[in-house]
Amino acid sequence: xxxxxxxxxxxxxxxxxxxxxxxxxxxxxxxxxxxxxxxxxxxxxxxxxxxxxxxxxxxxxxxxxxxxxxxxxxxxxxxxxxxxxxxxxxxxxxxxxxxxxxxxxxxxxxxxxxxxxxxxxxxxxxxxxxxxxxxxxxxxxxxxxxxxxxxxxxxxxxxxxxxxxxxxxxxxxxxxxxxxxxxxxxxxxxxxxxxxxxxxxxxxxxxxxxxxxxx
Numbered sequence: 001x002x003x004x005x006x007x008x009x010x011x012x013x014x015x016x017x018x019x020x021x022x023x024x025x026x027x028x029x030x031x032x033x034x035x036x037x038x039x040x041x042x043x044x045x046x047x048x049x050x051x052x053x054x055x056x057x058x059x060x061x062x063x064x065x066x067x068x069x070x071x072x073x074x075x076x077x078x079x080x081x082x083x084x085x086x087x088x089x090x091x092x093x094x095x096x097x098x099x100x101x102x103x104x105x106x107x108x109x110x111x112x113x114x115x116x117x118x119x120x121x122x123x124x125x126x127x128x129x130x131x132x133x134x135x136x137x138x139x140x141x142x143x144x145x146x147x148x149x150x151x152x153x154x155x156x157x158x159x160x161x162x163x164x165x166x167x168x169x170x171x172x173x174x175x176x177x178x179x180x181x182x183x184x185x186x187x188x189x190x191x192x193x194x195x196x197x198x199x200x201x202x203x204x205x206x207x208x209x210x211x212x213x214x215x
Contacts, residue, residue: 006185006195010195010199011138014198022142026209027146031161033157034153034157040212043212048093049101050110053114054133056117057120057132058078088163120132120197131194134176134198135202136205
């Protein structure tokens with residue numbers, strides 16, 4: 001019988017937390033949201049701030065990556081954020097009349113998530129940066145891939161779901177998973193910290209998405 005991988009064990013150890021995440025209101029409501037839904041409009045503003053922080057985090061991971069293949073892969077992921085995702089926000093903000101959040105106006109659940117990403121990048125721990133990325137990517141891939149094709153009628157929502165279900169996004173989530181397995185296998189002492197980073201990132205992701213529903 002094949003031994004479960006590090007990430008499989010980490011996901012299983014926090015199965016209740018992941019079950020809560022998979023059943024989150026945001027995931028349930030997303031297909032029926034539209035550009036006029038207050039929660040979706042708030043979410044877009046918050047998520048734009050998160051994507052900007054993610055760009056910095058992935059750039060730091062490119063610099064920290066120990067091999068050229070890893071640098072190339074992460075550089076491609078960085079390009080996806082800078083081009084496809086920022087292009088989505090540029091178009092969505094223009095159509096919906098939204099603007100980036102003013103400094104100091106983000107709710108605590110959002111700012112805490114951004115601050116943790118910033119700390120991970122500044123800390124320089126490559127495995128920790130990957131664990132932060134993995135938690136978010138795995139959550140979004142699972143959320144969006146569970147939504148039936150064509151379920152979202154609104155073009156902004158449908159386009160956002162498509163960004164998180166395409167082949168490149170799926171492959172990146174699986175690549176992060178496999179690389180974390182390799183890192184934990186090579187350095188078992190790092191595994192507990194990586195597992196806790198995945199769990200703590202997921203908890204902050206839940207608070208981040210809760211904020212979209214706060215009036």
